[in-house]
Amino acid sequence: MKENELKNFVDSTLSYFQNATGEAATMGIPFVKTAADDIYSEFTGIIGISGERKGAIYVTCGEGLLTDLAKIVTGIKDNIDPALVRDMAGELANTISGNATKAFGRNFNISVPVIFEGKPKSINLKIEPPCFVIPTTWRGHKLHVAVGITD
Numbered sequence: 001m002k003e004n005e006l007k008n009f010v011d012s013t014l015s016y017f018q019n020a021t022g023e024a025a026t027m028g029i030p031f032v033k034t035a036a037d038d039i040y041s042e043f044t045g046i047i048g049i050s051g052e053r054k055g056a057i058y059v060t061c062g063e064g065l066l067t068d069l070a071k072i073v074t075g076i077k078d079n080i081d082p083a084l085v086r087d088m089a090g091e092l093a094n095t096i097s098g099n100a101t102k103a104f105g106r107n108f109n110i111s112v113p114v115i116f117e118g119k120p121k122s123i124n125l126k127i128e129p130p131c132f133v134i135p136t137t138w139r140g141h142k143l144h145v146a147v148g149i150t151d
Contacts, residue, residue, distance in 0.1 A: 001149050005103070006030060006132050009057070009147050012100035016092070017138050021072045028135035039133055039144040040119050043086060045093030048111035053104070053149050059093040061143035066092075068139055090115045096145060 010027055017025035033039065044060040066088040070080050073088070090113030097110050131148035 001130070001132065001147065001151075005149075006134075006147060008100040008103045009096065009132075009145055010134055012096045013134060013136055013145050015099065016096055017136075020095075021069065021138075023139065025136050025138040028137070030132055030134045032130040033133045033146060037133065039135075039146065041143070042117065042119055043089035044116040045089040045091075046114045046116070047093050047097040048114075049101075049108065049149055050111070051109040052107040053151060055147075055149035057093065057097045057100075057110075057148075058146050059089065059096060059143060060146070061089070061092070062141060065138060065141035065143055068141065086115055086117055089113075092143075 010030065014025055014027060017023060031037075039060060041060045041062045043063065043066055044058055046056055046058040049055045049057065063085060066085045067080050069092070070084050070088045071077060074080075074084070094110070094113045101108050101110055129148075131146055134145040134147070136143050136145065
């Protein structure tokens, strides 16, 4: 994966928060994930990639971020349904992936999101190294967007 391709995911992540919430997110320094990196959080939305390229994209973040996001997106102020919070993990992964993949052309296909609840020790997605991680912060909440795509 080339640097300019990774930039598509950075831009998509930052644009999502600005457009969906009217509030900017900030990005940390992207890095190549190693087995020792503990980036996983309470909810993880995973998107599989097929077509000319293979791999996966996943977004992992905490319940607080998803709850705040659900309140803004839905307009519901109190009593956010836990199922809606969980669904926001998939929606977040799907939107970031979908917007970023426009740069890859029509032979770049994304799957429907798979959502994991609970902090895993690791996720084995059969992604060929390297897997790039984009650390992001929104409203003090942290999330990580991980991108592993082969040519």
